[in-house]
Structures are given as structure tokens and as C-alpha cells.
Amino acid sequence: MEILLIGGTGFIGQAVSRYFKSSAVPVFVLTRNPKEENHRFWDPQNKEVEGESLKNITHIINLNGAGIAEKRWTPSRKRELYSSRIEATAYLFELTETHCPMLQHYIGVSGINAFGFSEGKTFQEKDPFGSDYLSTLVRDWESAHWRFQIRVKTTVVRLGMVLDPSGGAYTKMAVPTRLRLGTVVGSGKQLVPWISLEDVVGLLYHLCVAKKDFPPIIHGVCAHSTMAEISHFIAHEEGKKIWLPNLPSFLVHLLFGSMGQLLTRSLNVGNGSLIATGYTIKNTTLNAITDAKKN
Ligand SMILES: NC(=O)c1ccc[n+]([C@@H]2O[C@H](COP(=O)([O-])OP(=O)(O)OC[C@H]3O[C@@H](n4cnc5c(N)ncnc54)[C@H](OP(=O)(O)O)[C@@H]3O)[C@@H](O)[C@H]2O)c1
Secondary structure (H helix, E strand, O other): OOEEEEOOOOHHHHHHHHHHHHOOOOEEEEEOOOOOOOEEEEEOOOOEEOOHHHOOOOEEEEOOOOOOOOOOOOHHHHHHHHHHHHHHHHHHHHHHHHHOOOOOEEEEEEEOOOOOOOOOOOEOOOOOOOOOHHHHHHHHHHHHHHHHHHOOEEEEEEEOEEEEOOEHHHHHHHHHHHOOOOOOEOOOOOEEEEEEHHHHHHHHHHHHHOOOOOOOEEEEOOEEEEHHHHHHHHHHHOOOOOOOOOEOHHHHHHHHHHHHHHHHOOOOEOOHHHHHOOOOOOOOOHHHHHHHHHO
């Protein structure tokens, strides 16, 4: 087995890369800014790649994409969110035809925000896409992943909020908390589907090595917690208390524009597909994410 990671320099990708390397699996990373010996340059916008060393790649894990919740969704940011996912994946498909003749399995990551918002409903893998901006982005992103299906086994993993003290949403929420400016956004009652970073890595590894068949679309979700539970958990881990009142939804929408919905509305999804892969979830409570690191 030889892995090609796209988005391998990011929060999730670095952890995936470390895990495969520690399991003695060779990993190459396609990046716009190569810095390490196993990094290979690519520029999906201008369709350039340093592809000579990719001929033995058997598995691709595609995590590419500019941060969804990093900046306001201005028209230019939306173009970047789109091109770093859909156009980059289209170019990836082209280049693997030439450079990766041994490819067996393609795993494309997308997001769990594929359905709109719950209002009491639990969404399953077979449910249709929603009509909000994020759902249509996920729909187009997954269509780009499915192109690989004509050549190799293809799996799409829809990730919930990835939680770990080393980065992502956790560190973004920890910054104001450390400054004693932590708050709970919206009512705090909105449900957030989440997965620990340890489980993302474990699940992706499991999908690469599993011998049995599993569903083509997997909801990468360990559990759901309310936004208030997640905010108080992070504050507690940082040794702080949240004393400010909740940030009302209308202010969240003023501050973040339409991206505010992502923070203030509930999403509830099933994870039967993940269970069906045979993978055993390691962290089903928020405390478990950090308890394991303390021992
Ligand atoms: N973190 C989460 O909670 C979460 C939840 C659901 C889904 N996801 C998805 O999982 C994937 C990885 O997430 P992550 O948190 O690891 O992301 P990240 O830390 O922001 O890393 C993103 C990666 O995408 C690449 N990239 C390509 N074009 C980019 C651009 N225009 N701007 C920024 N990065 C660009 C970067 O590679 P180079 O700079 O090396 O080229 C980088 O390695 C993303 O597609 C994300 O949407 C993440």
C-alpha cells in the first residue's frame, strides 16, 4: 500500500500522514508549497504537478479545501472554497490517469453539512442534498469525488466538526476563552455532529486496510453535542469559565453573514454507515477526546 494525501499539510492531513508513516505505510503529499522530503508540488489552478514518483500509489485520500468557517463567504471566498475542492479534484482525476496506474481506492472527504438543518429530523446517507449554500457546495464536491468511480473503488466520508486540542474548531474556540472572552453562540441548544481527530485518522486507516465491503457514503460522526456543551468543555479544558452571556443569533449573522447558520442551527445525522464499516469508534464523549491524552 502507498498513500497519496491531498490536503496533507493541514490540521487533519498532518495527523493522517503521521499515523500512516508510524504504521510503516509510505505517504506522499501533494501540496502547493512542498517543504518535506515526501512532499510533491502541484498547482491545480495552472494544472502543474511533480508526478514522477507517484507511479506506485494504491490509495488516495483527498482532504483538499480552503477552510469553510475561516472567513466570511464573500463572492471571492466562495470562488476559493469551490475551486480548492471541485476544480482541484477534477485536476486530481486527470493527473492520476497518467501518474497513478496502480490506484485501487479513492477516498474523498466532504462535510456533514449536506442536508440543510435539522428542525427535529435525523438525516441519513440516502437523504437528498439541501438547497442552502453549503449543501450545494458539498453536492458539487462529492460529484467531483464520484468521477473516480469509473476507474477505482470510491468512498466519500462526510466529516462532522473535527475536535482535537491540536487545531481546527477547538483551537478557534479556545482563543477567546483563554482571553476570558469565551461565549456560547446562539441559543447553545443547537446540535453539532462531531468526530475526534483520533477517530478521523483511525477511520481513514481502517477504510484503506479493511477487507470487507462497506457503504460508499460514510457519515464520519462519533456523536452529537450541543454548542453549549462543546463551548463549556473547551473552556473547562483551558481552565476557564464562560461568564459572558450567549452571543445572540442575530449578532452571529451580522458578524459572520450567511456562514452564521453553520454556528447557530442544529444538525442531527445518523452514523449507521460508519458502524457498518466495522470501525470501532474510540471517542463517544467530549471528555474522552482529552482524557486519552492525559493518561
Ligand atoms: N476540520 C474540520 O472540522 C472539518 C470538518 C468537515 C470537513 N472538513 C474538510 O476536511 C478537509 C481538511 O480539513 P482541515 O481542517 O485539515 O483543513 P486545513 O487545515 O485548512 O487544510 C486544508 C488543506 O487544503 C489545502 N488547500 C488547497 N487549496 C487551499 C486554499 N485555497 N486555501 C487553504 N488550503 C488549501 C492545503 O494544502 P496546501 O496548502 O499544502 O496546498 C491544506 O493542506 C477540508 O476539505 C475540510 O473542509 C474539515
